[in-house]
Amino acid sequence: MGRIAGFMCLTWQEGAPTPVEHRPYLNHLRSFEAAARHLNFTLAAEELNYTQAAISNHVRSLEEYLGKPLFIRHARSLELTGPGQAYLPGIRRALLQIEDATEAIIARTHDQTVVISCPISLAENWMASRVAAFLADHPDFTITLNGTVWGDRISEVADLTVAIKHRDEVLPGDALLAPERLTVVCAPGYMVAGEVLCRPGQLKAAGLIHILTRQDCWGAVAAGLDLDDLDLHGGVRSNSSNVALELAASGLGCVAVLRSLAEPYLARGVLTEPFACAVDSPWNYYLSRPARTLKPPARRFRDWLLDGNG
Structure with a gap:
């Protein structure tokens, strides 16, 4: 077996059966998905515990394999190309399926709890119905929804934190819930x-x-x-x-x-x-950039919410 452009391939001799076409490495796909979600190689690297150069190389190898650019690279940010936008939903679904299959094989006692910190007005008027919809499809999850007022410190123990921010206060990695x-x-x-x-x-x-x-x-x-x-x-x-x-x-x-x-x-x-x-509105609700790597249940709820289910 040999490697070409960072991907596995089979050597082939005349008269032998046609080899199976090589496929991208899983970690290259994960790097692409994280970079597409953050639109930033550095933030993707922090999430996946890689270097920024490694994430960039993973994506570039994937682009070489596909023969199409997935990102437009700006000085301080990324922008998905048309092929990148078309590729992302399928990759995201596939990664979720892999995650689901992995979690299904683990003991049923696997922690499925998610703690959410959210301004109390949004918690009562908007988030509660979204939590109910999520739990209807994911009955094994346990969600704690903490309503906060002004400077409450509940967010320090939360897996996911929602904050209302002026457009001038948004930080890299903050994820917009919906334009207000x-x-x-x-x-x-x-x-x-x-x-x-x-x-x-x-x-x-x-x-x-x-x-x-x-x-x-x-x-x-x-x-x-x-x-x-x-x-x-x-x-x-x-x-x-x-x-x-x-x-x-x-x-x-x-x-x-x-x-x-x-x-x-x-x-x-x-x-x-x-x-x-x-x-x-100059103020919108954002899922704040996680202070630590999200555990799978919290990531699952976050992706579900950001995929338009809210």
Whole structure:
């Protein structure tokens, strides 16, 4: 047997059966998947406990084997090419199947617990339903969902940590859950100066409810709706998005909030969006870069969530 370009191949003599075509090494495929997930060779190397040069060489060998580039290499980041985007889902599924087969052969006592740290508003309004959906398909897992408020330290013992970050605070390796937008919500039939609220201009006379953890939500909405003279100082305040939403549901005014947090209230009909408001949010929820190598159950839930199941 010999090796060509880093892959196994069989020597062949005339008259012998046609040899099986060589296949890529598994660790090269793992390096490609990790690099594609992080879009960074260094972060992939840290996750897989390789050097950055090793990850780069694995990917380059895989590209030589395929005869197609998988990444566009920028100075400080990577970008998947068309072939790379097409290749990634199949490789990710195959690696998950290998992982599942390996775990199935291990004793049933194998640890399948996942601890998640998540801002309490997102935990109650969004993450709880995603955990339920995951457990419906993975009944052997045990998940602990810890809700955090402001500076809670629960994240130090969590396998996965969700944090809300301004676009300027995002770190390499943070994984975006989904792009957010800001919306304005109020109780159905909420009146402003004797009229039902239905136009952005009426906000100038409406009661504004402020979420203290996001002081300029109203500032971002005012800019997005061209309301230069909106009074951003008066009104009821709370340090909790959920409390602010409950205040709005009680008819005390309007609140500018991430739409993902308002969705359960809108679905129940206790709040409504009085007018269209498609303002991109400068804050989004991210799965923070893991401080240590993720154990398989935590990686499985993380991949499931990032693959669009959320």
